[in-house]
Amino acid sequence: MLQPKIKLTSEEMKYMALFESITGATTQDCIIDEKLERIIFVAKPGDMGLAIGKAGKNINMLRRMTSRQIEVVEYAETPEALIKNSLAPARLKEIRVTERPDKKIVVVEVDPRDKAIAIGKNGRTIDKTRMLVKRYFDIDHVVVS
Numbered sequence: 435m436l437q438p439k440i441k442l443t444s445e446e447m448k449y450m451a452l453f454e455s456i457t458g459a460t461t462q463d464c465i466i467d468e469k470l471e472r473i474i475f476v477a478k479p480g481d482m483g484l485a486i487g488k489a490g491k492n493i494n495m496l497r498r499m500t501s502r503q504i505e506v507v508e509y510a511e512t513p514e515a516l517i518k519n520s521l522a523p524a525r526l527k528e529i530r531v532t533e534r535p536d537k538k539i540v541v542v543e544v545d546p547r548d549k550a551i552a553i554g555k556n557g558r559t560i561d562k563t564r565m566l567v568k569r570y571f572d573i574d575h576v577v578v579s
């Protein structure tokens with residue numbers, strides 16, 4: 435699947451350059467979430483270890499430099515794989531994509547012990563997942579069950 439045309443602001447490009455210079459990892463996208471004061475980077479497949487750094491060193495340095503929470507998700511070519519990467523470390527049982535004439539909905543069945551992990555504090559993890567799948571695959575809603 436081709437990556438959709440994504441327009442980046444100059445601020446997002448600045449953060450991507452900073453991320454790449456500190457981590458050495460290639461980033462495909464950057465989303466600034468003003469509401470939750472965080473920056474979400476989408477790393478190239480295979481670059482997660484490089485992006486995070488030993489014991490989270492790179493993430494901590496970026497957090498100090500930007501004064502925002504830093505989250506990194508590994509890019510994937512399919513909505514199912516991107517959802518799995520975005521909700522990690524939650525154990526997913528099943529991902530169902532339902533297409534209706536007016537919208538696409540994804541239902542993610544999670545191991546009951548990991549439901550809180552998948553949703554995140556105040557819904558921040560599932561919000562991140564919704565933002566990413568909307569941006570890349572035009573999926574309107576993600577439901578955790």
